Amino acid sequence: MGKTFQKPEALSDQPTHYCPGCTHGVAHRLVAEVIDELGIRGRTVGIAPVGCAVLAYNYFTFDFQEAAHGRAPAMATGIKRSRPDLVVFTYQGDGDLASIGMGEIVHAANRGEKFTTVFINNAVYGMTGGQMAPTTLPDQRTTTSPFGRNVDEVGMPIRVSELLASLQTPAYISRQTVILPKYIVKAKKAIKKAFTYQLENRCYGFVELVSTCPTNWGLTPVDAVKWAQEHMLPYYPLGDLKSPE
Amino acid sequence: MSKVLMKGNEAIGEAAIRAGALNYFAYPITPQSEVAEYLSRRMPEVGGHFLQGESEVAVSYMIFGAAGCGERVFTTSSSPGISLMSEGISYIIGAECPAVFVNIMRGGPGLGGILPSQADYLQATRGVGHGDCRLLVLAPASVQEAVEMVMTAFPLAEKYRNPVMVLGDGLIGQMMEPVEFPDNLKSAPSNKDDWATNGMDTRGRKTRNLVKSLFLDPVELNEHNLKIKRKYEQMEREEVRFEGYNQDGAYRALIVSFGTMSRVCRTAIDIMKADGLEVAMIRPQTLFPYPLQAVRDAAWKKGCQAVFSIEMNMGQMVEDVRLAVQGRCPVHWYGKCGGEVPTPEEVVETVRAVVQ
Numbered sequence: 215m216g217k218t219f220q221k222p223e224a225l226s227d228q229p230t231h232y233c234p235g236c237t238h239g240v241a242h243r244l245v246a247e248v249i250d251e252l253g254i255r256g257r258t259v260g261i262a263p264v265g266c267a268v269l270a271y272n273y274f275t276f277d278f279q280e281a282a283h284g285r286a287p288a289m290a291t292g293i294k295r296s297r298p299d300l301v302v303f304t305y306q307g308d309g310d311l312a313s314i315g316m317g318e319i320v321h322a323a324n325r326g327e328k329f330t331t332v333f334i335n336n337a338v339y340g341m342t343g344g345q346m347a348p349t350t351l352p353d354q355r356t357t358t359s360p361f362g363r364n365v366d367e368v369g370m371p372i373r374v375s376e377l378l379a380s381l382q383t384p385a386y387i388s389r390q391t392v393i394l395p396k397y398i399v400k401a402k403k404a405i406k407k408a409f410t411y412q413l414e415n416r417c418y419g420f421v422e423l424v425s426t427c428p429t430n431w432g433l434t435p436v437d438a439v440k441w442a443q444e445h446m447l448p449y450y451p452l453g454d455l456k457s458p459e
Numbered sequence: 460m461s462k463v464l465m466k467g468n469e470a471i472g473e474a475a476i477r478a479g480a481l482n483y484f485a486y487p488i489t490p491q492s493e494v495a496e497y498l499s500r501r502m503p504e505v506g507g508h509f510l511q512g513e514s515e516v517a518v519s520y521m522i523f524g525a526a527g528c529g530e531r532v533f534t535t536s537s538s539p540g541i542s543l544m545s546e547g548i549s550y551i552i553g554a555e556c557p558a559v560f561v562n563i564m565r566g567g568p569g570l571g572g573i574l575p576s577q578a579d580y581l582q583a584t585r586g587v588g589h590g591d592c593r594l595l596v597l598a599p600a601s602v603q604e605a606v607e608m609v610m611t612a613f614p615l616a617e618k619y620r621n622p623v624m625v626l627g628d629g630l631i632g633q634m635m636e637p638v639e640f641p642d643n644l645k646s647a648p649s650n651k652d653d654w655a656t657n658g659m660d661t662r663g664r665k666t667r668n669l670v671k672s673l674f675l676d677p678v679e680l681n682e683h684n685l686k687i688k689r690k691y692e693q694m695e696r697e698e699v700r701f702e703g704y705n706q707d708g709a710y711r712a713l714i715v716s717f718g719t720m721s722r723v724c725r726t727a728i729d730i731m732k733a734d735g736l737e738v739a740m741i742r743p744q745t746l747f748p749y750p751l752q753a754v755r756d757a758a759w760k761k762g763c764q765a766v767f768s769i770e771m772n773m774g775q776m777v778e779d780v781r782l783a784v785q786g787r788c789p790v791h792w793y794g795k796c797g798g799e800v801p802t803p804e805e806v807v808e809t810v811r812a813v814v815q
């Protein structure tokens with residue numbers, strides 16, 4: 215009898231350093247499954263961000279580079295332009311991608327770079343202890359917005375997928391979530407689509423994953439899922455925002 | 460091979476191509492934008508890759524990405540742009556990747572000016588970025604030497620798995636001189652399968668490679684830094700380069716000068732010689748590693764009464780000259796910044812004010 219469930223080859227045996235209930239692990243697994251299914255492990259290069267996923271390379275079994283904070287899309291550009299035969303993806307948090315690295319992501323997407331981005335939107339800076347991110351919701355309390363995000367002072371949270379979808383260059387832009395099993399199949403489909411467009415040399419691919427950070431939200435994993443459903447999903451609606459077709 | 464008349468900036472771009480560096484990322488900045496203009500035409504002709512990045516910050520990471528996956532890659536910029544690349548340079552050093560950075564210096568600080576300068580000496584020789592960083596720094600004094608240094612920079616970067624900087628002043632980029640691209644300086648890229656993220660299939664291996672600069676374990680990070688330090692010590696043993704001028708006989712003063720400034724000093728030395736005053740010169744060709752011993756030996760020679768560091772800045776290399784001379788004889792500085800190049804007459808006057 216064949217195995218019905220096993221760990222993807224692209225995923226290593228190392229236990230992760232992520233907090234209990236953190237959705238980074240689910241996102242990793244989806245990426246690994248897609249890489250296995252597409253049979254591209256031998257020619258894939260991942261780029262780790264600076265953020266909780268800085269050590270992501272410990273959990274994958276293919277080549278990896280580690281970027282500086284926010285610069286992963288520029289590194290991916292350097293790899294993909296010099297070695298178009300490699301499959302390249304960046305894995306970035308919302309502080310990394312939407313704050314310090316906003317310039318790099320917009321320009322990479324606008325050039326139509328043929329790589330893939332997996333964007334983890336957990337509405338805070340996880341690694342540095344829960345500070346406010348560009349994606350932090352109005353009135354959400356963080357360690358640097360102790361009275362709640364004051365939109366009069368710091369503006370509204372940035373919807374990165376919508377922003378990138380507004381660019382004229384063809385791209386695949388999708389927002390999904392990994393907070394509950396019912397969403398996960400769709401999230402994986404989107405990731406696979408993004409990688410497939412890269413393999414076809416079609417376009418840039420960007421998949422935002424609405425995620426949880428129970429630790430810095432000060433919630434149990436279960437309550438964090440509830441909070442994400444009640445507060446994040448209304449502001450960050452799910453679905454494909456743009457396709458190259 | 461026959462010589463062709465070329466502008467420095469274009470010759471630098473062509474030299475990199477001849478050296479087999481077919482990946483170039485850059486952001487325009489005076490006085491070296493001609494390199495990008497030249498390579499935007501040339502790279503497609505030779506099957507290379509040219510991309511104008513959105514900023515020097517981004518460019519430095521495009522360089523990091525391409526270098527990390529094992530490709531020969533380089534950029535050119537000028538002072539403010541190099542400041543923006545300093546973060547990337549530090550990461551590239553930490554991750555031990557080979558890459559070449561050309562800085563055609565202009566005056567600073569801040570936006571400064573667009574005319575030639577040597578005001579980034581300390582920035583370049585002290586490693587540019589944060590952490591325990593050093594770059595091998597080559598300083599050309601002519602377009603031909605710029606060509607040769609660019610061509611040798613790639614194998615040097617690969618030998619040490621560390622970035623190399625070619626540090627020229629604006630005149631090197633703007634000047635037109637006859638040049639040739641020596642075939643013997645062409646080199647095949649080294650095999651990078653042991654460390655580069657060029658894909659497991661490319662290597663035909665089942666083990667993956669990691670390019671990273673994070674070492675959270677303090678013991679591991681210390682060891683990593685010691686390993687990098689040993690590379691710098693090896694550079695100090697094996698890569699020091701300099702040229703002497705009017706150094707064989709007795710002399711009463713020594714000039715230390717690099718790049719375009721050293722050409723002016725040569726003229727000054729000829730003028731003083733005709734007048735009966737013998738002055739020698741050491742021209743460092745590597746600024747890191749610095750020719751400390753050569754400067755020391757020349758300064759300590761019997762009869763040498765004073766040493767002059769002549770620079771197109773407000774006194775930067777003079778710190779290394781003082782280190783070399785160790786107080787055995789007085790060390791003076793003369794220089795100008797902002798685009799004015801000290802004239803031979805000013806150099807003569809400076810020396811004459813001290814040595815009669």
Ligand SMILES: Cc1ncc(C[n+]2csc(CCOP(=O)(O)OP(=O)(O)O)c2C)c(N)n1
Pocket residue numbers: 264265266267283306307308309310311334336338339340341342347
């Ligand atoms: C240049 C620079 N500035 C600041 C930092 C500190 N820093 C590390 S991670 C981080 C925020 C990461 O947050 P996010 O991208 O949202 O990822 P998460 O940890 O939530 O997964 C910051 C500010 C850094 N490493 N480098």
Ligand code: SF4
Pocket residue numbers: 231232233235236237238266336340341426427428429430
């Ligand atoms: S701090 Fe937040 S994002 Fe980071 S591992 Fe913990 S739960 Fe996940």
